Amino acid sequence: MAIKPFAHGNAVTVAEAVEALSASCRPLAGGTDLLAMMKADLTAPESLVNLKTIPELHEIGVVPDAETTKGLRIGAMVTLSQLAAHPAVQGRQELGRGSLTRSSMAVLHQAILRTASPQLRHMATLGGNLLQEPRCWYYRNELIPCWRKGGRLCYAYRGENKRHVILGGGPCYAVHPSDPAVALLAMDASLRIVGPAGERTMSLAEFYHPPDRETRTVTHLAIDELITEIRVPAPQAGTRGVYVKVAERAAWDFALAAVAIQAVMEGDTIRSCRVALGGVATIPWRASQVEEVLMGQASSPAPLSTAVIDRAVEAVVEDIRPLEHNGYKADLLQGVLREALDQLR
């Protein structure tokens, strides 16, 4: 299908872009999702405001002194390829006071390298990635008026739903497709958001909300707001992370299930940790029950004890509500968590 005609303008500053935004004027980042949505006639903005021309959104670097926010700041327009190649993300550059090792940023690095394909990562920006639309095959089919698009019914609920959610579903059961978002949730990242009223900061954990009767979206971003920056706190000493994703195909495929773990070790003990799940819920999903099981457990250098792993694996499926064809995702999620805990060593 050919794309419907639209106007296109370059913004040079964030303020200029924000000014332009409205329901019919949307921000264009890498375009890998937005243009595909337009091509499929799932959205038809009258105009696009190009963010590529705003220099500050491409910056990536270490947060200066402000005590509390030391860490990495990533401009929303930084591409996934640029991010994966950055010395800090590869664990080769100090981040403020924080102690940085390869393993402390590994969760993000691994998540990016398992995202899409090299070609897509060259175009896709981190900001766009966090805001991508679901890949659900009902949502993306222009002939099917699903609930998420304003219809009355979720076709997945009693349909072909092997790729759909097992956690927190309803009224929509579409999986949140992002890998980086899951890693960033485990890293306790936050977002800098700019709108007409000025600037605000929001943690990624607060940013996403499951769709509900009132809102068919999954974020707290207003129509006239931009994400300008993603902030990753400086890792504490002893931080190690891991991202494990399983898809049907070895590359260029979305997760059936994914697990991100960011743990802070004190000697052999897991002092604190954050665990996030992908491919199983309508938003990147924090698994606090698993965190509780793991916290305080001895890990390194020996692997976690079988009893602890078994408890964690029990905990990860505590709240699941599988649909007709995705019961296997419970086994899968447990399997992916086992792999992740194995690799955390």
Add this chain to the structure above:
Amino acid sequence: MPTIKKTKVEYEGRVEEREVIVEEEYIEPWGADAELTVVGRPTPRVDGVPRVTGRARYTHDARWPDLLVGRFLRSPHPHARLVRIDSRRAEAMPGVWLVWHRDQPPPVERFEGRPLFTEELPYEGAEVAFLVAENERIAEDALAAIEVEYEELAFAHDLDDAMAEDAPPTLLDDESNLVDPEGDTYERGSVEQGLQDADVVVDLTFTTPRAAHCCLETHGSVARWEGDHLTVWHSTQGINRCKGSLADALDMPMDEIRVICEYVGGGFGSKFAAENYTVLAALASKATQHPVSALLDRREEHLVGGYRPSSRQRVRLGAKRDGTLTLIEHEAWIGTGAYGESGPIVGGPAKDLYASPNARTATWTVRANTDAHRAFRAPGYVEGTFALEGAMDALAEELDMDPLDLRLKNYTEQSPSRDTPYTDKRLREAYEIGAERMGWRSREERRATSGVWKRGWGMATQIWGGGGGPPAKAIVKLESDGTAEVLLGVQDLGTGTKTVLAQVAAEELGLPLDRVRVVIGDTQGTPYGPGSGGSVTLASTTPAVRNAVHDALRQLFGIAAYMLDMPDEAPDQFYTEQGEIVYRPDPTKRISFVQVAAKVGNYMFVGTGARGPNPDDAAINTFGAHFAEVEVNTRTGQVRVNKVVAVHDIGRVVNPLTATSQVIGGVNMALGYVLMEERVFNARTGLQLTANLEDYRLVTIADAPVVDVAFVDVADIQANSVGSKGLGEPPIIPLAAAVANAVADAIGVRITALPITPDRVLNALRAEREEQ
């Protein structure tokens, strides 16, 4: 003197008898030990550079400034009646040239026995209207302006619900969803006898999904009318068949139609004849006096471009304790679309792969509300081999026998269904080479019993036709400068046809490869050639090339004899070598092509040749075996295929380079079939959910295994004068079974439904755990 002779030709599992005119003198086949210098050497594709530099022109590249764009309005329902259609608004839009539909039909209203536009629309994507506009943008806006009212009808979307007791008819006038209630059956001996004689019986049911061809170049035609003459660029595997079907459809003389397809971006069986879009493009071009394109987009390709039909197959095998088969029984139900005809020969492997005194196959084809299936690379044999070879492994397990030994135990030296010998069969060598390269006999030493990734091995066998046969013709023109042009009415489907034709011509001419130019892909100026299907192209055409060269050389030798002052010497006293004609009894007496041509004054020698008949009372088949090593993650259900050893017996290998790439391609295409490809429909709406390349998953290079390719490579001199058989389809046949068998070996549970995705593996493992 030409004579008429009957000959048998096998095509996609069916053996046809054809009458052919034999005008050739017999020429000696190249023996197994013939000293060949071009044939048999790894030869890069003669058209490789234009292909990879973008200079190759495909159908989608046929563009001119005055080209108009034809697009379809397609039904958005699995089954509907067209109640009302009004295209006036669309027609009034600037840039719209014409709109055709049921109430406003094109000048030719019917195609292939049906109206081009029907009231009943029995599948999603069925053609509602065809519109021609100045460009794509206008065409799409105009399509959206056509007002249509549909009455939705009950539908059946797959095999199971089309077979149900209370299934709605997929076509309103049909009494049954079965294409032929009798089915397609075959029997030798008797099932009762086979059961009686058996010590062990296994009985399994297998299912396979609809799998899409996913041609890189979507289906399409571009038509241009000049006076009474029609030229069509058609993305096709059969330029001559396209010409014939267009002449029929348009009621035109064949000499007014030219079909061009120099390059085709994949066909895999789905692109043989002219299609409704070809006819409409031609009619629209005539009506507008402009060239008109009708090219499907990716979504349309998935909706109406065809697929390998789905299947449910039941296999019952009976055997003695020592592994001797007493019974092979195969029953299958094939899922096609509303206008589908009988499905492929799914029972072919069951009939012919093993010696068993008792065998029965029965196949029924079932219609559902989708587009019709199309031939897809080794139709029926891919599905049938998956089931039969899966059952053979289950039997081997039951008998506690090595799967390879069970196959060797039931090896047959002659064709069980035709009861004739083979021209040649070297499957035993293929097994040996494959087992050796895979380390089959020592595999247990490499089995990882601990750990999460479980390793397993599986193998499977392939039988296919590929012997080819008449009719196929060739023309060779020897130019005065010692170069040659070879003309055939065939096309290169991507298999390397053009390159092997050049090799065979160069070999027979005694010229280096770069002095030979092959012209194919155009019906103008070339003699009749077959469609690229059934793996017949090479074995049908290369002998015709040898004959044509032979004919030209005979003329040349006559003149050379005269020039060498030995005018009475017979042509067979000469041979060619590097552009020179050499006198056999005294090789110092020689004269170059160029000298001969110069002396006779710019004379061109033209030779013609045709494919001779196949040998009487012998079956010509190709054979092969694939061995796979896989690892399965028992936690996540992921299947990783580490290595595939693929060994094929196709007679002489003309070009080891393109043959090897053909096998690697076939293995990877089959890998998608076994691990991830599936056309999925929504039961509630009947709509296809996988009409794109995201939800319809093809393998990526990251999924590809190491493929170790080998050939038995012994000329089959009974088969034809080149000694080669086809390789287009064989490499896709045994892989699914080999991988599925390896997965069963790895995890101890047999998964009988394709594709083997993580959910199926995890569900199978869970069922196994819960049983214990």
